[in-house]
């Protein structure tokens with residue numbers, strides 16, 4: 001019982017990583033699955049694909065190690081958040097495809113709820129903003145499509161879950177209907193102050209409370225699975241951005257991390273009291289241990305690494321993401337790209353606007369576009385940083401810890417430090433999300449250190465300090481702000 005298996009069920013792929021007794025990754029496997037776009041702005045996954053790729057990647061990772069079921073002390077799960085599944089409690093058949101967090105189909109529903117004056121109530125109870133991003137309106141949408149589904153849900157015949165919950169139900173032989181507090185906090189159905197499902201939110205959206213899973217601490221007993229051919233406990237669960245916050249050991253109030261994958265999600269630990277945002281950030285649960293929640297302010301940006309993918313797949317000006325580093329160096333810096341491909345997230349929350357480019361000239365070329373794309377990631381983070389500083393005035397000295405695929409890009413990280421005017425730290429291990437889930441499970445299983453011991457193992461690979469003049473920084477940021485305003489005005 002020396003190793004931990006971490007499952008990272010993400011938006012575009014499922015991954016399984018085996019960590020040894022020293023919390024080092026020793027094997028990993030990854031598998032992509034099909035994204036479904038049935039309508040403009042709609043994004044779906046087939047639940048069976050999520051479950052199948054989790055099974056196959058776990059097997060593939062385990063096969064690489066030569067370890068057996070008895071070597072795995074526990075499993076930790078981390079997952080794409082908010083994505084919504086409803087399934088039959090007996091057969092497991094999904095009532096609908098999973099509606100993914102990026103899906104905007106409930107934008108009008110949110111608009112109507114806002115017009116009916118529900119916006120403040122939603123924020124007061126859930127810490128979130130009334131936006132299609134979260135699970136609740138997706139649940140309502142699915143139930144609205146299927147006559148009689150609410151009665152079935154009330155009778156316990158239909159279950160709702162975020163992806164962790166859906167996976168655990170399958171992993172435990174269709175028995176455990178559970179989730180953790182971080183995933184619950186993203187549904188817009190959870191009262192983050194009371195630490196319980198909100199009857200008010202359920203009533204507002206006509207969602208039977210009976211269909212919601214039981215909420216547990218992040219390190220707790222989520223059930224036993226025969227996934228590895230024996231009995232393995234599931235001891236750790238956290239939404240992927242919270243798992244990265246844990247993996248980055250942001251355990252003290254004021255510590256913050258930003259993860260640059262498809263999108264960018266920055267979380268600032270605010271300690272044991274939820275901080276209400278005056279700047280359109282989200283108040284959420286960072287983690288919950290021993291029955292005690294620790295809260296965070298979160299800024300969610302929908303497009304970060306995805307803008308680099310667009311350079312590759314949409315424009316065809318690069319062959320792979322890493323090429324942007326050298327290209328950006330040659331860019332003029334005169335082009336501004338606002339990658340509002342699916343609207344804008346925090347702090348603008350504008351689901352309707354779309355991307356725009358400014359400053360094009362006849363000699364604009366791939367290098368300028370690559371630079372503008374990487375700059376957009378830095379500028380969007382600055383937007384969040386400004387909002388966080390305003391909500392949490394003590395946050396000015398914090399060092400931003402970064403991770404995720406795009407954080408490997410030195411040019412982007414240097415620009416990020418420049419535009420923030422503060423240091424940026426990149427850790428030695430970039431598997432922070434999976435590590436967070438592994439640590440939760442390993443700590444609970446008694447093979448990994450406690451919180452302080454774990455935090456002491458965090459090591460820096462690189463620090464980026466600002467090199468840009470104050471004048472350039474502020475001129476550049478003002479250019480970005482004008483571009484965002486113009487983008488929203490179109």
Ligand SMILES: Nc1ncnc2c1ncn2[C@@H]1O[C@H](COP(=O)(O)OP(=O)(O)O)[C@@H](O)[C@H]1O
Nearest residue numbers: 010261262305306308309321322404405406409
């Ligand atoms: N060297 C790089 N420079 C710029 N972007 C990168 C680089 N490497 C990866 N990316 C971007 O990072 C993203 C992948 O990061 P990852 O953390 O695996 O994301 P996710 O978990 O959301 O799929 C992709 O969008 C890719 O374009």
Ligand SMILES: O=P(O)(O)OC[C@H](O)CO
Nearest residue numbers: 010011080081101261262
């Ligand atoms: O799967 P990722 O890494 O794109 O993360 C998705 C987030 O959890 C959405 O809130």
